[in-house]
Amino acid sequence: MVEATNPESLWSIFIRASLVNNFVLAYFLGICPFLGVSGKLQTAGRMGLAVAFVMLIATVCGFAIERVLDWIDAPFLNLISLIAVIATTVQLIEMFVKKVSPTLFRALGIYLPLMTTNCAILGVALFQSNHGYGFLQAVVFGLGAGVGFWLALVLIAGLREKLDLVDPPDLVKGTALTLVLAGILSLCFMGFSGIGGGS
């Protein structure tokens, strides 16, 4: 039986998932939307929120799926069921966004359906089972990871908006420049290590 074996406090889980082990800057999950939709601050903020929401749902689903599969003794189906649930959730969100805000739907473009293949979302669902969290801990973990993703996306979008005003050499324009920025941001986030207790 899968049991909650991790005694970590909720606050510590939140801080560690959002800042110390930031999904984008320390675990390299969700790099593609991070590079792709971080051109404008507003779009990036909304995309971050959408991803954070799906991450929260994926964590809860991951938690439930693991219990069910453990009960029917079929742990090898974990990955397949997780990805199916995530794909369905993303499809629902896509329909919801299309209905509520067509402008946002156009701004997010291809990155909305591509959330299915966003490694941050599958990653958060997989990690929570590796950590052995209980239900409440898993929810806080998903929330923290989502907040961390949103924060990283908004930070890099702000930096890139400033970069529009400068004239970099031809060679570094585009992805390379964004990657260097991300590296510097990742260096800054390393300064958080040690906060929240534990490693």
Place this chain on the structure above:
Amino acid sequence: MHTTDAAASEPGVFANGIWKQNPVLVQVLGMCPVLAVSNTTINALAMGLATASVLILSSATVSLLRHWIPPQARIVTFIMVIATFVTCVDYLVQSISIELHRALGAFLSLIVVNCLVLGRAEAFASQQSVRRSLADAAGMGCGFLFALLCLGTVRELVGSGQVFGYPLLGDRYQGWAIMLLPPGGFFSLAGWLMFFRWWTLRRHSASGSTFQLSGPTDG
């Protein structure tokens, strides 16, 4: 998005994936595992091989089934096929070396969401014959492996003075710990991208043709 020359023969398709359309260094696809597990050469090699085998197996399957997959449900079908092969490879690695499995961690399972694998299934394998899909998958897989090795070698060499665990730079070399940590991944990938851009620009200016470098396209 990807120009797949319909007239190119199988060897041409294969070579295209390794160099001209290199998935990581030219198309900027599948970045997450590239950055995350390239801190040592051996991890990079294992991850590259695992991804390449999933890519080849899933491309072949998708290509075999291409006439039976309904277009509305194709993405879901592709993902299911990929997830099945990833589960197989995950158990295979676990049976070969438990340390390696631990070092790669969740990133082995995360091959499912590697946009390179899904991208090739969608853009190539679902429209082409099995042989051409195999050539394309093998080329892209080798290109991915090549890029991972590029990054892994540089990061391990600069970070700890070793390659595949053999000390190349001598005992007195002080490793740059930063290259093994997350920021090093971003910096070295930026360096490789710049190098490839410089290389392509130089070649194209020599031949006198105009050239547009593709940016990050998707997932």
